[in-house]
Amino acid sequence: MDPTPAGRGTAAPAPADDRSTLTLHVNGTARTLTLDHRTTVLDALRQHLGLTGVKKGCDHGQCGACTVLVDGRRANSCLLLAVAHDGARVTTVEGLADGDRLHPLQAAFLERDALQCGYCTPGQICSAAGMLDEAAAGFPSHVTPPTADVPVGPAPLGADEIRERMSGNLCRCGAYPHIVRAIEDVAP
């Protein structure tokens, strides 16, 4: 799937309608790129912008390693075509800290030792950041008890809610118990 020039020496030159010029606002900076339409947001970030915090695990939407925030909402960047996200605001793990001050989730992951190899960690942290905002906005989850009077306030976050809401982020090292604890530390 890799559409970058380096990967395909033999391909015929792409006709002009196979590529587009687009702008992504990445971690607060506008980045304008001319990309083959096949380029995903994940490959744009890693290969064209050098932001290697975002990871490629499965490349098929199954593992969550590539999770970033797009216009403030978490998404699997491996399934997003960059051309379809012209103008979007993208936040990667590199953009979460405030200068040298770690994001509270980054600090909690360190504090709780919520990783082993660390490969899934940037995706876990970006996913948790998006998840906390979703819960604050009152989004329910599969384990939220249904009620006739739909609450408008934030959804409360216990360990079960966190596990369910984070189920799109796999960890091959099985660091789940510490990941849940780190997120509990930051959850309101």
Place this chain on the structure above:
Amino acid sequence: MKPFAYLRPASVAEAVRVSAATPGARFLGGGTNLVDLMKLGVETPGLVIDVSRLPLDRVTRTDDGGLRIGATVRNSDLAAHPDVRADHPALSQALLAGASGQLRNTATTGGNLLQRTRCPYFQDITKPCNKRDPGSGCPAREGAHRDLAVLGHSPHCVATNPSDMAVALAALDATVLLHGPEGERAVPVTDFHRLPGDNPDQDTVIRPGELITEVVLPPPPDGAVSLYRKARDRASYAFALASVAAVLAVRDGRVAHVSLAFGALAHRPWRARAAEDVLRGATADRETFARAVEAELEAARPLRDNGFKVDLARRTAFGALTELASRAAPND
């Protein structure tokens, strides 16, 4: 992946016009299924028409108290919508039982309805598959079919429809609105997806160039309660092995309204009309529920390795009806 041209049409009319004039073009919603299948080489469009920014992103009330759901409303927004949660909990629950938080943020109503089967042979272009390559055969029939159909399959295809949302929409009597080169039409969601027959390459009755613009829900029946239950290999983030969407109203101990649909058992969401016939007007008790579910699942024809799905469906439906009855008539 094959190179492709990209277009972001300004209107529904432009999307339909270009699509109808360009054989092999594909609409792009969230892309969570289409982009995946393009990476696998299963989909090879020469033109991708991005409909995700068309102004179809609203959930609004209809005059009769139902809901109109735009085709580009994201699955997570639909599940969280206060009117959906209050009137149609089965729909909210079905959406929340599907995929992951990230995927639901991206996936759209239209794309969810048209997601393709997860049959492993369909997704592997080195294998024969009648759905992907008509006439090439169906290796799933004798091969890996543990997750596949037990109802309504044909010698040509035993695939299942993987959507949770579509099962709830089937039980809720939703209607799909389509815009095509010949104009607009409305199709009940229960007629939208097909059984495989001898042309499993057609998942639905959608015609070339047609765009899903909206899904319309009627208001909930008087006194009705609804829910969605899903049985799967993991507690979260797995496709259904069997699922049930049910709507029930009980008056004076009798079933005043019922609709029941199964998911993951067939090539389309399976509206359980035989079970509903047994239930309608009958005493709302466990004996009736068991008889009704049995009446529906009599038609099951499991394959070598998926007989367990029939039992799973039976228990899931029985549990759903029992639970709804206790809520619909708490004093009975």
